[in-house]
Amino acid sequence: MHSMTITLENVGIAVRDIEATVAFFTDLGLVVVGRDTISGEWADTAVGLDGNHAKIAVLTTPDGRGQIELFEYLHPDAIETEPTRPNEIGMHRIAFSVDNLDAALEVAAKHGCHPLRGVATYGDAYRLTYLRGPSGILVMLAEDLKKA
Numbered sequence: 001m002h003s004m005t006i007t008l009e010n011v012g013i014a015v016r017d018i019e020a021t022v023a024f025f026t027d028l029g030l031v032v033v034g035r036d037t038i039s040g041e042w043a044d045t046a047v048g049l050d051g052n053h054a055k056i057a058v059l060t061t062p063d064g065r066g067q068i069e070l071f072e073y074l075h076p077d078a079i080e081t082e083p084t085r086p087n088e089i090g091m092h093r094i095a096f097s098v099d100n101l102d103a104a105l106e107v108a109a110k111h112g113c114h115p116l117r118g119v120a121t122y123g124d125a126y127r128l129t130y131l132r133g134p135s136g137i138l139v140m141l142a143e144d145l146k147k148a
Contacts, residue, residue, distance in 0.1 A: 010058065010067035011094055013137055016080075018055050018072035021134040024111045025068070028096070028104060030059040033067075037074075051075045061096070068094060083136030086116075093130065093138035101127050101143035108133070108141075121145075 015021040022032060039053040053075040060067045072078070084092040098104040101119065108114070108131055115129040122128060128142035 010069045011091075012069045012071060013094070013135075014071045014073060014078065015135040015137070016072070016078065017134065018057055018070055020111070021070050021137075022057050022059070024108070024113065024134050025059050025070075027107045027111070028098075030061060030068070032057055033060050034058040039075075049076060066096075083132060084138060086130060086138065093140050095140035095142065097142050097144060099143065099147070101129070101141055104141050104143075105129070105131075108139075113139075 013021075026032060035055075035057045037053070037055050039051075043052040043054075044050055053073070055072045055074065057070045058067060059070070084090070086092060105115070105119070111134065113131050113133050115131045117129075119127055119129045125145055126142045127145060128140060130138055130140050133139040
């Protein structure tokens with residue numbers, strides 16, 4: 001069998017308002033590493049959409065280990081969907097570890113983003129919650145209690 005190397009580059013998320021979403025994630029501590037507007041034959045071919053035209057922003061965690069790529073579609077029009085529920089099949093949430101969950105939730109609340117139900121404690125290991133970010137994105141925030 002042919003061996004190959006694989007690395008996770010990023011998770012892509014289509015959003016309604018790229019500026020509001022960038023503000024949310026940068027306030028949580030992510031860093032913008034690139035912005036562009038993409039279009040052209042290469043973009044149509046890569047993504048499989050005719051006239052594919054989008055604003056993009058790439059953000060990374062401060063340690064550089066995790067990246068997300070946000071897309072705001074200019075053409076074709078963005079399609080509104082119901083916010084994904086945790087038990088629906090498909091990509092549904094992005095998870096971040098934070099060193100202070102209460103502080104992260106205060107930041108999220110300033111953006112109108114709140115836990116779906118509350119903050120849970122998993123054994124003596126983690127405090128965690130799911131919240132709705134901009135465009136209804138499900139975001140999991142977890143604090144490692146063993147690091148405290």
